[in-house]
Amino acid sequence: MPAPGSRGPDIAFKWVAMFAAAMIVVLIVMVGWELYYGSRLAIAKFGAGFLWSSEWDPVLERFGALPFIFGTLVSSLIALLIAVPLGVATALFLTELAPLKMRQPIIIAIEMLAAVPSVIFGLWGIFVLIPWLRDSLFVWLKRFLGFLPLFQGPIYGLSMLAAGIIIAIMILPIVTSISREILRSVPNLQREAAYALGATRWEVLKIAVLSYARRGLFGAAVLGLGRALGETMAVTMVIGNRPQISASLFAPGYTLASVVANEFTEATTDLYQSALFEIGLVLFAVAILVNAAAQVMLKSMSGSGPVKVN
Amino acid sequence: MTESPYLPTPQFARWRKAKSSAVTGILVACALAVIAPLFLVIYFLLEKGFSSLDWNFFTQLPKPTGEVGGGMANAIVGSVVLLAMATVFGVPFGIFGGIYLAEYGSDRANNWIRFAADVLNGVPSIVWGMVVYLLLVVPFKGFSAYAGGVALGLMMVPLVMRTTEEVLILVPQSYREAALALGVARWKMIVVIVVRTALKGIATGVIIALARIAGETAPLLFTALGNTFWSHNLKEPISALPLQIFAYGLSPYDDWHRQAWAGALVLMALIIVLNVTVRVLSRDRSKTD
Numbered sequence: 062m063p064a065p066g067s068r069g070p071d072i073a074f075k076w077v078a079m080f081a082a083a084m085i086v087v088l089i090v091m092v093g094w095e096l097y098y099g100s101r102l103a104i105a106k107f108g109a110g111f112l113w114s115s116e117w118d119p120v121l122e123r124f125g126a127l128p129f130i131f132g133t134l135v136s137s138l139i140a141l142l143i144a145v146p147l148g149v150a151t152a153l154f155l156t157e158l159a160p161l162k163m164r165q166p167i168i169i170a171i172e173m174l175a176a177v178p179s180v181i182f183g184l185w186g187i188f189v190l191i192p193w194l195r196d197s198l199f200v201w202l203k204r205f206l207g208f209l210p211l212f213q214g215p216i217y218g219l220s221m222l223a224a225g226i227i228i229a230i231m232i233l234p235i236v237t238s239i240s241r242e243i244l245r246s247v248p249n250l251q252r253e254a255a256y257a258l259g260a261t262r263w264e265v266l267k268i269a270v271l272s273y274a275r276r277g278l279f280g281a282a283v284l285g286l287g288r289a290l291g292e293t294m295a296v297t298m299v300i301g302n303r304p305q306i307s308a309s310l311f312a313p314g315y316t317l318a319s320v321v322a323n324e325f326t327e328a329t330t331d332l333y334q335s336a337l338f339e340i341g342l343v344l345f346a347v348a349i350l351v352n353a354a355a356q357v358m359l360k361s362m363s364g365s366g367p368v369k370v371n
Numbered sequence: 372m373t374e375s376p377y378l379p380t381p382q383f384a385r386w387r388k389a390k391s392s393a394v395t396g397i398l399v400a401c402a403l404a405v406i407a408p409l410f411l412v413i414y415f416l417l418e419k420g421f422s423s424l425d426w427n428f429f430t431q432l433p434k435p436t437g438e439v440g441g442g443m444a445n446a447i448v449g450s451v452v453l454l455a456m457a458t459v460f461g462v463p464f465g466i467f468g469g470i471y472l473a474e475y476g477s478d479r480a481n482n483w484i485r486f487a488a489d490v491l492n493g494v495p496s497i498v499w500g501m502v503v504y505l506l507l508v509v510p511f512k513g514f515s516a517y518a519g520g521v522a523l524g525l526m527m528v529p530l531v532m533r534t535t536e537e538v539l540i541l542v543p544q545s546y547r548e549a550a551l552a553l554g555v556a557r558w559k560m561i562v563v564i565v566v567r568t569a570l571k572g573i574a575t576g577v578i579i580a581l582a583r584i585a586g587e588t589a590p591l592l593f594t595a596l597g598n599t600f601w602s603h604n605l606k607e608p609i610s611a612l613p614l615q616i617f618a619y620g621l622s623p624y625d626d627w628h629r630q631a632w633a634g635a636l637v638l639m640a641l642i643i644v645l646n647v648t649v650r651v652l653s654r655d656r657s658k659t660d
Contacts, residue, residue, distance in 0.1 A: 074558035075475055081467030082476065085487045085529060092494065095502045150401035158398055167406060174409040176642050178586020180613045181635045184620045185412050188419070188628070230408045237405060261391035284493075291495025293589040294617060318497050318589070325501070325593050341501045345494065352493030356486060 089349070096345055099338030102331055111339060117304040119324075124336035126343060128304040132221065132314035133344075136296065137289035139225025139310070140232055144289075145282045147229075148236030153266060155237075156244040157252075168241075175234035183298030186227045191218040191299060194226070199311060214309035219301035222310040227295045236285040239359070243277035244270060280358030287351040291344065293318040317344040413639070420636030423629045433599045433615070439626045443634050445601050446615040449516075450638075452602075453595060453611055454581055456520025461527030462577055466566075468528070469535025469573075474561055485536075488529035497589035499525055504593045516602060516609035519595025523587060527580040534576025538569040575652045582645035586638055588613035612638045 097104075103111060103124060114125025151171075155164055195218035206212045247270050255269035271278075301313020302323055317340050328334040427442045434441030468488075472481050503522040508514055542565050550560040566573070588611075591597070596608035597618065612634050619631035 071556050071558050074561070075471075078467045078471035078475055081464045082471035082480075082484050082532070084464050085468060085484055085491060085532065088525065088528070089487055089491055092498060092502050095505050096498070099501065099505050147401050147405055150398050151405045154398040154402040158395060159402070167402060170406040170409050173643070173646065174406065176582060176586075176646055177409070177412055178588070178613060178638060178642065180586060180588045180616050180620075181412065181416070181639060184616060184631055184635050185415055187620060188632075189411070189415050233405050233408075261387050263391035263394040264387070266394070287493045291493070291497070293495060293497045294613075298617075298621065318495055321497050321501065322589055322592055325504075326596075338501065341498055345498050348493055348495055348498075349490055352490045353486075355493075356489050 092345060093342075093349075096338055096342040100335050100342050102335035103339040104335075106332065107336075107339075111336075112343070115304075115306055117320075119328075119330075119333050122330065122332050124333070126317070126340055128306050129315055129317045129320050129340060130343070131306050132224075132300065133290055133316040133318070133347075135221055135310075136224040136228055136300065136314065136316055137286055139222060140228035140289045141282060141286055143226065143229035144233045144236050144285055148233050148281070148285070149240050149278055151233075151237045152240035152244050153270070155241055157262075157266060157270065168238075171234050171237055174230075175238075179231065179292065179294040180298075182227055182231060183295035186223065186295055186299040190227065191223055194218060194220075194223055203311070210308040211310050214307070214311050216311050217301065217313060219299060219313050220311050221300060221307075221314040224296045224300035224314065224316070225310070227299050228289045228292050231292055231295060232285040232288045235288055236281050239281035239284055240274075240278055243274045243281060243359075246277070247273050276361070277359060280355050283351060283358060284355035287348055287355055290351065291318055291348050293322050297322045317341075416632065416636045416639055419629070420632035420634075423633035424636065428630070428633055432601070437624060441630075443610075443612065443615050443630065443637075445598065446610040446612045446634065447637065449595070449598070449602065449610040450585070450612045450641075452516060452605075452609060453519050453523060453591070454585060456516065456605075457523035457527055457584060458577065458581065460521050460524030461580070462524075462531055464528045465531025465577075465580070466535050466573060468532040469539060470561060470566070472532070472536040473539035474565065485533070488532055491529045492533075495589070496526060496587050497592075500590040500593050503590070508594060511606070513606065514594060514596035514608040516595055516605040516607065519591050519609060519611070520605075522590040522594045523584045526584050526587065526590065527577075530580040530583065531573075531576050534579060535569075535573050538572030538576065539565055541572070542568045571652055575649055578645055578649050578652070582642050582649070585642055585645065586613055588617050612641075 107114070107124060111124065111126055112130065113127055114123075115127040116123045116125045117128060118124075151167075155167060159167065195216055199216045199218075199220075199222070202212045203216065251269040251273055252265055255265040260268060296316055297319035300316060300319060302315050302319060303313040304315045304320070305312065307314070321337050321341055321344075325334070325337050328337055427440065428444075429442060429447065430444050431440070431442035432445055433443065468484070472484060476484065499522045503518050503525070507518040507521060511518075546564050546568060547560060550564045551557065555563070591611055591614055595611055595614065597614040598608045598610040602609040616631045616634045616638065619627040619634070622628070622631075
């Protein structure tokens with residue numbers, strides 16, 4: 062029999078556990094509040110115009126976030142355009158094609174890729190990737206696709222496109238592994254039914270697997286976007302860090318995360334620092350929204366097995 | 372079927388097969404393209420970093436700007452100190468949170484907390500740096516190792532919480548019932564039976580979290596700040612390998628570039644060791660279960 066009064070420690074233990082779990086929710090609110098608190102000067106001074114102004118002049122203390130929002134969106138979009146097809150294709154290869162013995166080593170390699178720190182990608186980007194891009198890929202793109210405004214203008218190396226490529230490499234592991242989970246949840250019956258109709262392997266993938274998994278794969282892409290938006294160090298090292306809006310992908314750019322990383326410790330005035338906090342607030346809000354959307358999408362996918370006949 | 376009718380002519384059958392093989396080839400090429408960067412990164416880390424790893428690198432402080440030589444001893448120690456502090460600050464919250472999810476919480480509350488943890492996992496790491504700057508650097512008027520440790524620790528909380536919950540749920544319900552039937556208080560049952568049984572899994576989760584934060588740079592930029600000397604006090608700024616790699620990588624000196632590669636190699640080796648440990652630990656677990 063428990064001794065009288067032993068309920069005390071029991072209740073205390075439960076409260077400690079509850080407090081720790083509640084911390085998570087408190088943390089989200091606290092992060093939002095702190096960022097808001099830090100940016101109140103800038104919010105009071107610039108209002109909503111902060112988001113639409115493309116001027117970033119620390120000397121005259123005129124601040125607008127548009128170049129950074131633009132840079133973040135464009136670099137993340139490039140990353141998604143590269144990483145989603147590659148990631149889904151690799152996931153298809155791993156779940157549908159690869160011999161069983163080959164799967165594990167490739168999966169481990171992809172997990173290791175996910176473990177490489179951002180700053181190491183940045184270092185590799187500066188000294189290995191950028192010189193190669195500048196001398197080969199960019200020159201080639203300019204020669205053959207130079208009629209597009211995207212691939213015009215001088216080639217520096219440090220550029221929006223380089224940042225997009227680095228982010229793509231960094232989000233590939235998560236896009237691949239989530240896509241793999243999704244594809245694995247496609248019932249085998251789907252595949253067998255298609256094979257029984259005489260479909261070739263590609264037709265099975267197209268008719269039975271991909272169309273079934275479409276929603277989940279979209280969720281994987283959104284999760285990848287969430288990661289791409291917040292990538293900081295590697296991007297800071299290869300994007301060129303210039304607050305400008307340019308049609309050319311060869312031109313340097315700047316992102317929300319990298320302007321904070323670069324200028325925060327140099328922000329000498331209160332308003333300057335406050336503007337950087339507002340940049341952080343924008344980044345946080347977008348990241349929370351995108352991640353929440355991805356979670357909702359992936360959850361609705363994994364639960365019921367929606368067999369759509371259309 | 373929305374496709375055009377599949378005519379059973381031999382030409383068409385051949386075309387379909389050819390298309391299928393082509394797609395197979397493309398998928399293989401994609402898989403190779405995805406893992407290629409890993410090998411490229413590791414190749415260049417070894418090529419550019421290995422030759423600079425000498426005794427000085429591990430024992431000396433950085434030399435003043437522009438001077439050749441010196442090492443990253445303080446950054447290596449700083450990284451270890453920061454990781455230890457992050458563990459102390461972050462892991463208790465993570466484990467207790469996981470215990471709440473697995474042992475106490477109602478389904479509805481749990482769903483919200485899990486959702487919050489997953490969303491929190493996606494918060495860009497630089498944001499943690501800014502928040503801890505406001506919370507600890509501004510009030511205490513200085514960058515400090517404490518602030519860096521807290522920033523990294525906060526990042527560990529959602530990770531450790533989710534893995535702890537996952538392994539606690541695996542503990543058979545009959546263990547709990549047996550303990551409670553013997554009259555053991557619930558908290559004692561949880562600590563002595565449930566957590567004890569899942570201890571290896573919890574440790575694995577902690578190491579996974581450590582491997583993820585070991586290379587983080589962004590949250591340290593405005594908290595730990597970095598330091599070119601030894602830090603004798605946790606209230607002072609402290610150096611860390613990722614910070615040193617960042618600073619040296621962007622510097623204009625060849626000798627610093629060389630050291631940045633060496634530092635990156637050491638950091639990568641540390642992370643690989645952590646990951647291998649995780650693999651070994653979880654292999655044992657799946658064997659005994």
